[in-house]
Amino acid sequence: MGIPASKLPYTILYSFFYNSGFLQKNNNLEEKISSLKEKPSKDLLDNSDRDSRFRRTETDFSNLYPKMVRNQPCSSCWRWWIFSQTMSARPSTDPPKSWTFTTPTSCWRAWRVSTWNCLTNLSLWKQVRTKEDKGGKYDALCFRFTYEIAPVFVLMEQLTLRKMREIIGWPNGEGDGIFSPGGAISNMYSVMIARYKFFPEVKAKGMTAAPRLVLFTSEHSHYSIKKASAALGFGTENLILLSTDERGRVIPADLEAKVIDAKARGCVPMFVNATAGSTVYGAFDPIHEIADICEKYNMWLHVDGAWGGGLLMSRKHRHKLSGVERANSVTWNPHKMMGVPLQCSAILVRERGVLSGCNSMCAGYLFQPDKQYDVSYDTGDKAIQCGRHVDIFKFWLMWKAKGTVGFEQHIDKCLDLSHYLYTKIKDRQGYQMVFEGEPQHTNVCFWYLPPGIRGMPDGQEKRERLHKVAPRIKAMMMESGTTMVGYQPQGDKVNFFRMVISNPAATRSDIDFLTDEIERLGRDL
Known part of the structure; x- marks a missing residue:
């Protein structure tokens, strides 16, 4: 009997932490050292009966554990860490080396994931031997990006994204999302998804299948919106910049006037980006007023909260993103205001299924539909990447801490x-x-x-x-x-x-x- 889907996430996570030592009582360094010393040396070093290609060479690790007793990196790394521009652990008498930060524990989590070298959704690297090669060499390496090789991290990502959607204000955290290499890629996802939602035939036929589409964003918005316009074939001339007030916030009346003008010129207004925390002024566009115009003219509303999204965690300041729950998509970078180590950026989508529909290629040799588990856990096909770094682990543990x-x-x-x-x-x-x-x-x-x-x-x-x-x-x-x-x-x-x-x-x-x-x-x- 398989594990019910409703209990699978918790079963997998518990198993992971128990087997990793996180939940074990006897999880101290001295006992681990003792257990290693009790093992006969022959078990570790006697390889005389093995093929020479697989014999271990004897290495002296006698000075390894004493260096680690203080539960800190080696001396060279420790010096680098202490003098890093973004270390928050410093003597109280010193001025801060940086006004941004990452914590020592979150740095450890980032390093740990890197040393695991486990790509999110990456399955086994299958070594395929050709018929002609009888000598044991390998002709190719096949790989796929699925749930079975990284189940813990897939579940961490799903549970965390759901919680982020709840905080945004979408009912029961429903919707979709994925972690991306940064806010610029998350913003590009939003433009891609919007285009697919309104003109799905573009996925197969290209931009010739759509009319002249125009996008709107603040003159103070992040340059990634302009970059997405260029990279996705809209053209930078079809990105219309919106005027702002003296505080750097979009003027809604200017948006509506430019939408009407674009329609009069035969263009199709498709996408509006509202900035929640602009790069220079830290301005928050009036989302409610922008959402009213988007609904009136049937446009996709994206909120770029890469910098300001963290304020959603504060009951005192989340009102600055009032109306964010009306957005079709949201970018939120925990690696900015929340201090999670780079990289950690999420694209969150209110409508479930549109992200997968936009990006999936249904490659049967990678994403088999007839697996023994619910294949909706295979998130790789909805990403524009193939392999993805395990960005969720450091954020998940940091949130727990x-x-x-x-x-x-x-x-x-x-x-x-x-x-x-x-x-x-x-x-x-x-x-x-x-x-x-x-x-x-x-x-x-x-x-x-x-x-x-x-x-x-x-x-x-x-x-x-x-x-x-x-x-x-x-x-x-x-x-x-x-x-x-x-x-x-x-x-x-x-x-x-x-x-x-x-x-x-x-x-x-x-x-x-x-x-x-x-x-x-x-x-x-």
Whole structure:
């Protein structure tokens, strides 16, 4: 008798952790060392009766375990780890090496998955011997990307994606999704799925089977939407940029006007991208108003929450994504605000089946339909890749360790620190905010005006001098090894600092240090 499908995920996960030692009582290093020492050396080293090709060579591992007793990497790796730009574990007296972070435990999980070298959905590498080759060499390596070789990770992915869909607000977490190499690929998935939903014949016949399709996105959106337009054959000229307000949020009236104009020109409006946490300003587009227009004109609504999606974990801040439950698809990158190590990005789809329909090729030699288990567990065919890295393991365990409340506290603290920075500098001499009002995310955008610039009249000379201030201060920060803050221009605005915080190890004293350091280095510019 097989295991019922309803109990299969929990049975598989329990079996995995029990057999791996996670649930065993006697799971300490000393006992494992003792058990190894008790084994006769002949069992390990006597290979005299084996074919020479398969004999083990004797290696001295006598100094291996003492190095590992402290439960940390080897000394070289440990030094690299401690001095890494994104390590959050640091003496409290030091300024943060980076305002973003990954935790030591999550780093370990990422490394562990890499050393397993287990591709998600990868089945056995079958060595196929040709009839002509009687000598034992192999002619080919056949592989397939299915449930049976990575059942634990497939189930982890399904359970985690369902929970993410519940948090978005889709009933019972229904829908579909998959982890991808990053937010740019997740956004590309959304465009592909939308095109398949409205014009499925494009999958077989290409773009000639569709009318002239147009896409819409904010002028402040991530460049990956433009890249998807080019890569998928829409053309960048058919991506229409939407005007934003002074805070960087899409103006819904501009969207509707441009949809009407596109229809008048004979184009078919198909896809709208709403940004939840823009790269520079951290702006959140008004999703409800955009969703109303999408429903009115029958367009696919995608929410790019690669940067801002983590705020859904916070009861205090999730209102900034109000209306996200009305989206047809959502990009959410746990490797950004939530601190999961790269790479960990999810594309979540409200309608079940459309993701598989868009990407599946029904390759019978890889995805056999007559297996003994429910073949819906074979997720490989709905990905645009073949093999995929096990991105879910580090996120799944990190969620287990921190809990939803732990992520909430992490996010709330980072936003509280950004609020502290904003209130500290908004009326402080020498500082000028890029836009009025408190930022929606942890992006705090400001200029620092050295004393020699403050008294200058507004004009081209002042703009040119101010444009050079942020790059020069950052260069001196890096040369002195104190801290780093990003900067960039935006539209007609000259270079400004963009301070982004996602490291929960940062403190208010770190913010104080940052402002003091900017003022110290910029005093004579």
